[in-house]
Amino acid sequence: SELAKTDALAGKRVFIRSDLNVPLKDGQITEDTRIRASVPAIRMALDGGAAVMVTSHLGRPSEGTVGPDDTLAPVARRLSELLGQPVTLATNWVDGVKPEAGQVLLLENCRCNVGEKKNDEALSQKMAALCDVYVNDAFGTAHRAEATTHGIARFAPVACAGPLLEAELKALGRALENPKRPLVAIVGGSKVSTKLSILQALAGKVDQLVVGGGIANTFMLAAGLPIGKSLAEPEQLDQARAVIDMMKQRGAAVPIPTDVVCAKEFSPTATATVKPADQVADDDQVLDIGPETAQQLAGILKKAGTIVWNGPVGVFEFDAFADGTKVVSQAVAESDGFSIAGGGDTLAAIAKYHIADKVGYISTGGGAFLEFLEGKTLPAVDILQQRAQA
Numbered sequence: 001s002e003l004a005k006t007d008a009l010a011g012k013r014v015f016i017r018s019d020l021n022v023p024l025k026d027g028q029i030t031e032d033t034r035i036r037a038s039v040p041a042i043r044m045a046l047d048g049g050a051a052v053m054v055t056s057h058l059g060r061p062s063e064g065t066v067g068p069d070d071t072l073a074p075v076a077r078r079l080s081e082l083l084g085q086p087v088t089l090a091t092n093w094v095d096g097v098k099p100e101a102g103q104v105l106l107l108e109n110c111r112c113n114v115g116e117k118k119n120d121e122a123l124s125q126k127m128a129a130l131c132d133v134y135v136n137d138a139f140g141t142a143h144r145a146e147a148t149t150h151g152i153a154r155f156a157p158v159a160c161a162g163p164l165l166e167a168e169l170k171a172l173g174r175a176l177e178n179p180k181r182p183l184v185a186i187v188g189g190s191k192v193s194t195k196l197s198i199l200q201a202l203a204g205k206v207d208q209l210v211v212g213g214g215i216a217n218t219f220m221l222a223a224g225l226p227i228g229k230s231l232a233e234p235e236q237l238d239q240a241r242a243v244i245d246m247m248k249q250r251g252a253a254v255p256i257p258t259d260v261v262c263a264k265e266f267s268p269t270a271t272a273t274v275k276p277a278d279q280v281a282d283d284d285q286v287l288d289i290g291p292e293t294a295q296q297l298a299g300i301l302k303k304a305g306t307i308v309w310n311g312p313v314g315v316f317e318f319d320a321f322a323d324g325t326k327v328v329s330q331a332v333a334e335s336d337g338f339s340i341a342g343g344g345d346t347l348a349a350i351a352k353y354h355i356a357d358k359v360g361y362i363s364t365g366g367g368a369f370l371e372f373l374e375g376k377t378l379p380a381v382d383i384l385q386q387r388a389q390a
């Protein structure tokens with residue numbers, strides 16, 4: 001990419017779109033993976049002698065003003081610590097901003113600009129005029145066609161991918177194109193409806209589709225098992241059955257839990273009871289997979305050639321219902337297969353069980369990670385490819 005040719009960057013104005021959309025609580029950053037992941041691109045530009053502008057969205061603000069929860073100020077502070085140099089936050093930057101060579105300006109929450117979300121052409125042109133080189137390093141936002149992820153790339157003099165975006169595409173591509181088999185996917189989370197397209201896409205590719213959380217409850221229901229008062233979506237039963245049938249026809253499988261951990265209430269202090277999956281009572285809630293199921297899944301994961309992981313298999317934020325996710329996490333860590341993981345809850349599980357250095361690749365994407373796995377075109381990547389071919 002242009003960015004790698006750092007000698008071409010001396011004195012150039014480089015505009016980097018990163019994904020610095022990190023979780024905040026009371027103004028404090030609770031998890032900074034995305035900020036750390038944005039550093040190599042910024043370093044590359046600085047090392048090349050560029051004048052650097054970085055921007056990102058934070059949250060889903062309304063356009064036109066920067067509310068107190070919308071500001072990138074805490075991100076500027078963290079980025080400055082990581083880079084070991086001042087990072088100045090620039091407000092009202094669309095109409096003009098002049099970084100100097102060696103300087104880093106963090107351009108305030110780009111989603112507060114009117115026209116960002118609808119990829120407004122006039123806004124995109126104005127932003128393109130701020131730079132000589134546009135770098136998209138925001139894999140986490142690559143599924144959005146917005147002015148800083150798409151429009152600007154049409155008009156900037158040079159548009160290229162940053163090192164994080166390249167690394168993400170390479171790692172995720174490796175897991176999907178010609179993966180070492182067996183290919184095992186773990187899809188957890190609360191709702192089938194929000195993960196239906198990923199489940200359907202994976203059902204055509206993977207050898208084992210491990211479902212967890214509320215999704216697993218719906219699949220248990222589809223398999224004719226009682227689930228009591230558990231979180232589930234009965235309206236998704238046909239879709240769940242269709243996924244199971246599709247897997248069966250390919251000689252592949254959706255392992256259905258044989259035992260589960262139940263409680264009478266959804267609470268961190270609820271009493272956890274292990275039951276065979278066919279003995280869940282009417283007033284039970286299934287909050288985790290049972291130990292027998294966890295061991296069975298661990299066996300599948302240890303033998304996997306490739307693992308794709310999105311979502312916990314139980315309510316792991318409550319310790320009494322965390323064992324399933326813990327065993328699955330450790331099995332991913334111990335597997336000789338190449339593993340990729342993505343999504344906020346998955347990253348939280350990886351952190352909780354200290355397995356980060358044992359996962360093949362940890363994606364900074366949530367929605368973008370899922371859309372890539374679904375085989376969808378990511379608009380931010382597409383426009384860079386179009387520019388490269390033009």
Ligand code: 3PG
Nearest residue numbers: 019021059140141366367
């Ligand atoms: C994410 O957190 O998945 C990305 O930053 C995209 O955020 P969005 O869903 O608000 O576009």
